[in-house]
Amino acid sequence: MDMSIWYLVGAILVFFMQAGFAMVESGLTRAKNAGNIIMKNLMDFCIGTVVFMLLGYGIMNSERYFFGLIGLPEYQLFTGFYTFDWSNFFFQLVFCATAATIVSGAMAERTKFSSYCIYSAVISAVVYPIEAGWVWNGQGWLAQLGFIDFAGSCVIHMVGGISGLIGAILLGPRIGKYGKDGNSRAILGHNIPIAALGTFILWFCWYGFNGAAASDPAQLAQILGNTTIAPAVATVVCMLFTWIKNGKPDVGMCLNAPLAGLVGITAGCADLDAVGSLVVGVVTGVLVVVVVELLDMKLHIDDPVGAVAVHGSCGMAGTLLTGLLATEGGLLYGGGLRQLGVQCLGVVAVAAYTGVVMTIVFQVIKHTNGLRVTPEEEVAGLDATEHGLPSAYADFSPNTSITALPAANAFPEPAPAPAAAAQEAAMAEAVPVHTITRGAAGGRKLSNVTILCNQAKFEELKTALNGIGVTGMTVSQVLGCGIQKGKTEYYRGVPLAINLLPKVQVEIVVSKVPVEQVVNAARQALYTGRIGDGKIFVYDVENVIKVRTGEEGYDALQGEE
Numbered sequence: 001m002d003m004s005i006w007y008l009v010g011a012i013l014v015f016f017m018q019a020g021f022a023m024v025e026s027g028l029t030r031a032k033n034a035g036n037i038i039m040k041n042l043m044d045f046c047i048g049t050v051v052f053m054l055l056g057y058g059i060m061n062s063e064r065y066f067f068g069l070i071g072l073p074e075y076q077l078f079t080g081f082y083t084f085d086w087s088n089f090f091f092q093l094v095f096c097a098t099a100a101t102i103v104s105g106a107m108a109e110r111t112k113f114s115s116y117c118i119y120s121a122v123i124s125a126v127v128y129p130i131e132a133g134w135v136w137n138g139q140g141w142l143a144q145l146g147f148i149d150f151a152g153s154c155v156i157h158m159v160g161g162i163s164g165l166i167g168a169i170l171l172g173p174r175i176g177k178y179g180k181d182g183n184s185r186a187i188l189g190h191n192i193p194i195a196a197l198g199t200f201i202l203w204f205c206w207y208g209f210n211g212a213a214a215s216d217p218a219q220l221a222q223i224l225g226n227t228t229i230a231p232a233v234a235t236v237v238c239m240l241f242t243w244i245k246n247g248k249p250d251v252g253m254c255l256n257a258p259l260a261g262l263v264g265i266t267a268g269c270a271d272l273d274a275v276g277s278l279v280v281g282v283v284t285g286v287l288v289v290v291v292v293e294l295l296d297m298k299l300h301i302d303d304p305v306g307a308v309a310v311h312g313s314c315g316m317a318g319t320l321l322t323g324l325l326a327t328e329g330g331l332l333y334g335g336g337l338r339q340l341g342v343q344c345l346g347v348v349a350v351a352a353y354t355g356v357v358m359t360i361v362f363q364v365i366k367h368t369n370g371l372r373v374t375p376e377e378e379v380a381g382l383d384a385t386e387h388g389l390p391s392a393y394a395d396f397s398p399n400t401s402i403t404a405l406p407a408a409n410a411f412p413e414p415a416p417a418p419a420a421a422a423q424e425a426a427m428a429e430a431v432p433v434h435t436i437t438r439g440a441a442g443g444r445k446l447s448n449v450t451i452l453c454n455q456a457k458f459e460e461l462k463t464a465l466n467g468i469g470v471t472g473m474t475v476s477q478v479l480g481c482g483i484q485k486g487k488t489e490y491y492r493g494v495p496l497a498i499n500l501l502p503k504v505q506v507e508i509v510v511s512k513v514p515v516e517q518v519v520n521a522a523r524q525a526l527y528t529g530r531i532g533d534g535k536i537f538v539y540d541v542e543n544v545i546k547v548r549t550g551e552e553g554y555d556a557l558q559g560e561e
Contacts, residue, residue, distance in 0.1 A: 003216065008087060010212025014094040017205040018045050018101060023198025024259075025105040026392075028189035028252065028305040032381025033109045034392035040116055044101040047117060048124035052096050053077065057089055060129035061137060068141030070130055091212065092132075095156060098209075099128045102160025105305035107167040109174050110378050113386045115365045122361050123163060131159060131350050146339070147346040148326060150223075151210045153267030153318040154350055161312020162351055163358045164303065165295075170362050171372050173302030175379060184297045186494040187304070192251060199255045203231060206262045210269040223269045226277040227262065233281025234261025234288070241286055253289055256306045260288035263311055264318030268326060276325035283321065284314045296494060319347050444554035446541035447515045449522075451506040452480060453534035457526050458504045464525035465508070468517050472557070474507040503534070509541055511554045 022041035026034040055073060062071025077084045100123050107116070132155045134140040135147055149155050177185055189195060210227045214220035238257035242250035264284035265277055272280070291309035295301040303309070323340030324331045331340045365371050372378075377385035383392055453461055458475075465473065480503045510518055519536055526533050546556035 003214065003220075004087065006214070006220070007091065007212055010208035011087075011091045011094050013205040013208025014091075014098060014212065015045070017094075017098055017202055017209065018042075020198045020201035020205060021098075021101045021104070023194050023201060024255070025108060025198075025305050027191040027193070027195025027198060028105070028255075029108050030187065030381070031190040031391070031393060032383055034190070034383065035387055035389045036113065036382035037104065037108060038392070039113065039387060040104045040120075041101055043117055044104065044120050045097040047120045048097045048100050049093060051121045051125040052093050052129070053089075055125045056096060056129040057092060059126065060092060060133040061088065062133075063139075065133070065137060065139035068134070068139055068144060071133055071137065071139075092136075095152060095209075096124050096128050096132075099152075099156040099160045100124050102157065102307055102311045103164040103167055105307035106161075106164025106303045107171055108304045109382065110171055110372050111167070112370055112373055113382070115369050115371050118365055118369060119167070119361060123358075127163075127354065127357050127361075128156075128159065131155060131353055134350070135346070142342075142346045142349070145342050145345070146329075147342050148271055148322050148329075148339070149267045149319060149346070150270045151213065151266045153263060153265075153315045153322075154347055157263045157266065157311040157315030158319065158347070159315075159350060159354045161308050161310070161315055162354045165301065165308045165312055166355065166358045167362055167371075168301050168303050168308065170366055171302075173300060174304070175375060177302050178300055182300070184300070184494045189252065189304075192255075195252075195255050199258060203258055203262065206231075206266075210262075210266055214270070219270060225274070226265050226269045226272055229274060229277040230265035230281040230284070231258035231261035233278050234258060234264070234285035237282050237285030238289060241289055245289075250289075252306075253292065256288050256292070256310050257285050259310045260284040260314040263314040264321070266315070267319045268322035271322060271326040271328065271330075273327050276321070276327070276330075279325060280318055280321055283317055287313055287317055293494075316347055316351070319343055444511050446509060446511050446544060446553065446557070448539040448541050449508045449510060449515065449518050450537040450539070451508075451522050451526075451534065452478070452503050452536075453506070453522075453526050454532055455502055455504050457534075458506075460525045461506065461522055464521045465518065468521050469513050470508055470510065470518060470521075472508065476505045476507075478503050478505045501532075509544060509557060511557050 018041050022038050025041070026037040029037060057077070058073035058075055059071050062074050064072040064074070066072070077086075077089060100120050103119065103123075104116070134142040135149050135155050137143060174187065177187060179185060206227055207224055211220050211223045214223055235254055235257040238260075239249045239254050242248075242253050261281045261284045264280040265272070268276065268280070288306065288309045291313040292303070292306045295303055295308060301308070320340070320343055322330070323343035325333070326335065326339060327333050329335035329339035331337060362371065373382065373385065383389040451461065455477075462473075479501065481501055508518065515538060519538065522536055543552055544556040545552050549556075
């Protein structure tokens with residue numbers, strides 16, 4: 001196998017990770033910001049390419065390194081186009097873009113687009129190239145010490161996670177994320193299937209991310225095996241952990257879990273065996289949940305997609321675990337403390353450098369260009385205010401989901417089903433309907449009957465109404481909930497205060513068929529004795545006008561003979 005060709009194919013897969021990040025981030029945030037998320041992921045790569053070409057690559061891969069800390073910029077890509085190492089340039093470029101795009105999710109839904117572009121240029125030009133050169137340039141001081149980070153748990157993911165953490169802290173939480181009592185409020189992502197697609201794309205592309213630099217087919221196979229075991233184990237562990245903790249497996253957390261396992265195994269993918277990969281999966285599967293909830297509910301740091309937990313904490317954990325589990329030099333494999341010590345030193349140094357530089361960068365942006373959009377812009381959505389895009393889903397009606405009230409709620413517990421005899425007795429007696437008539441059109445009383453019911457019962461309702469002669473109705477899909485309080489559900493570890501459940505709203509204006517008959521037919525069709533059967537509202541109607549004929553009142557509601 002020609003490994004030089006695979007090297008380039010792997011780099012192409014890393015480029016396609018931008019699509020995965022875009023899908024995960026947009027799916028786990030609100031629809032009004034989807035276009036903004038896509039734009040940031042697009043510009044991460046495009047802006048990164050420009051500045052990495054002009055400065056970053058020359059610093060990172062310089063042959064003239066000062067004290068193992070920084071390289072003197074070199075420009076062979078301009079001076080020696082046909083002899084330049086384009087394979088290495090493209091490979092390093094796509095990795096640089098990955099480090100930059102991690103921050104997008106942590107700072108989503110409230111960051112100025114112009115400020116994000118400035119950040120993206122700075123991290124790609126100087127922040128990533130300097131610390132990556134320490135590890136991946138043979139003259140770098142960490143490379144000289146034998147620091148292990150084969151594909152970037154520390155160099156890429158931890159750096160991106162720390163940068164996102166600093167940005168999220170300086171930005172502050174999204175409007176409405178925390179109540180006056182300090183409790184976290186769940187803000188649901190608008191498209192979980194898209195987030196899931198992004199997760200699968202990232203996992204697929206990670207085989208190139210970790211495996212592109214393999215030296216031979218045997219090592220490549222080992223890397224691919226580890227890159228499968230760790231995320232799979234992490235996801236199973238995360239599912240069981242959230243299931244035990246919350247009563248049900250958490251979908252959002254389980255979409256983060258394979259990414260956490262992938263980030264964790266990236267450092268040691270070429271140096272760990274199957275047992276080591278399994279341990280990385282177990283640790284990261286639990287760690288991602290703990291850190292997401294710690295940041296959100298304890299520290300009140302708003303990270304909409306869990307980027308800090310996935311990339312920051314699991315990148316750090318994977319780098320340190322390599323010092324324990326590396327088959328050559330790892331503490332638990334008889335290698336002593338040296339490798340673990342080097343791993344710890346590298347993590348501390350890279351974290352400190354990233355923390356200091358990115359704090360300065362974000363503070364400068366905050367006090368010059370401004371970091372955060374106005375409250376009015378945030379509420380309206382960044383698609384419209386930052387990009388002039390009315391909606392990323394123009395052919396779909398907007399859907400408002402109020403899920404952030406602090407009171408306890410959730411899907412209510414069903415009431416015990418009544419015995420058959422009791423149910424028959426309850427339904428045997430017709431319900432009298434009392435209305436207050438203010439007037440009648442054309443001497444005949446008109447009434448509006450509005451029925452809110454479970455979607456699953458709509459066909460029975462429609463059949464029952466048709467059976468008593470009601471043929472005209474208006475049907476709408478709506479979201480709603482009653483006043484019952486029941487078992488609390490969770491979204492990414494945060495209790496949902498109000499769950500707006502899908503309902504069907506049926507509106508009927510009746511004149512010929514008695515109101516009492518309509519109400520009782522609807523009640524018999526919908527009744528189960530359980531919470532959520534629905535409600536029926538009866539209103540007076542002053543007049544009805546048929547547009548085509550001009551007929552009014554009772555006559556306007558009659559069909560053609």
